[in-house]
Amino acid sequence: MKGEDIFVRYSRQIFIEEIGLEGQRKIMNAKVLVIGAGGLGSPVIQYLAAAGVGNLAVADFDEVELHNLNRQIIHNERSVGVFKMESAEQFVKNLNHQVRFIGHRLKIEAANAEELISAYDIIIDGSDNFATRYLINDTCVKLGKPMVYGSILGFSGQVAVFNHQGSRNLRGIFPExxxxENLPDCDSLGVLGPLPGIVGSMMAHLALNLITGLPVPVHKLTLVNTLSWTFQTVDF
Structure with a gap:
């Protein structure tokens, strides 16, 4: 793609004074890993690909199921039965062929987490269970990688940036x-489709702030409640 076409494509970002051409170059050179291509990962992948993140990696081992489609917006009816990572790759290629998509069809485990995470600048946690979240968090702390965290359930969500330039991490607010056992989850209690869109968009925005050197909140957990329509920030 010619330079002028690149400028036109990303002009609405470049026109922002705090981003400009230099910020767009940073976005196009960034290496970001999104763990999970589900409810949270879908809007993150969509907006980072649209923004032109140059190296966009996705790690997921699940297949698309019909019940995913109320919220996992990068997948469609033709994706049912396809691995989410492969469906995500097709979505990114259709949206922005300039993005280098790196797919990891695997489950994040202690045996592979460090090798996987070490290859990327920013880690975005879109996982759906506590064991994986803590594994990702602890690996990011060990490797000095910033981590964008999000979680959702029903009408409620949480967003935070952990381990940015040595800031506190997940264990700073939830030590263990x-x-x-008997924890509520989306499979049992459900989730309204737009909620992961809201939280995932916030996560994508925070990732772009990290990439371009814009401010991000540290030592703060943002709580989103779309039933009462309230947004709160908890310091930790």
Missing amino acids: PPSE
């Missing part, structure tokens, strides 16, 4: 993971 709760017992998984």
Whole structure:
């Protein structure tokens, strides 16, 4: 793609004084890993690909199921039965062929987390269970990688940036993971489709702020409640 076409494509970002050409270059050179291509990962992948993140990696081992489609917007009816990572790759290619998509069809485990995470500048946690969240968090702390965190359930969501330039991490607010037994989850209590869109968009925005050197909140957890339509920030 010619330089003038690149400028036109990203002009609405470049026109923002705080981003400009230099910020767009940073976006196009960034290496971002999105863990999970589900409810949160879908809007993150969509907006980072649209923004022109040069190296966009996605790690997921699940297949698309019909019940995913109320919220996992990068997938469609033809994706049912396809691995989410492969469906995400097709979505990104259709949206922005300039983005280098790196797919990892695997489950994040202690045996592979460090090798996987070490290759990227920013880690975005779109996982759906506490064991994986803490594994990602602890690996990011060990490797000195900033982590954008999000979680959703029903009408409620949480967003935070952890381990940015040595800032506190997930264990700073939740020292130990709760017992998984009898914990509520989206499979049992559900989630309204736009909620992960809201939270995931916030996560994508925070990732772009990190890439371009714009301010991000640290030592703060943002709580989103779309039933009462309230947004609160908790310091930790």
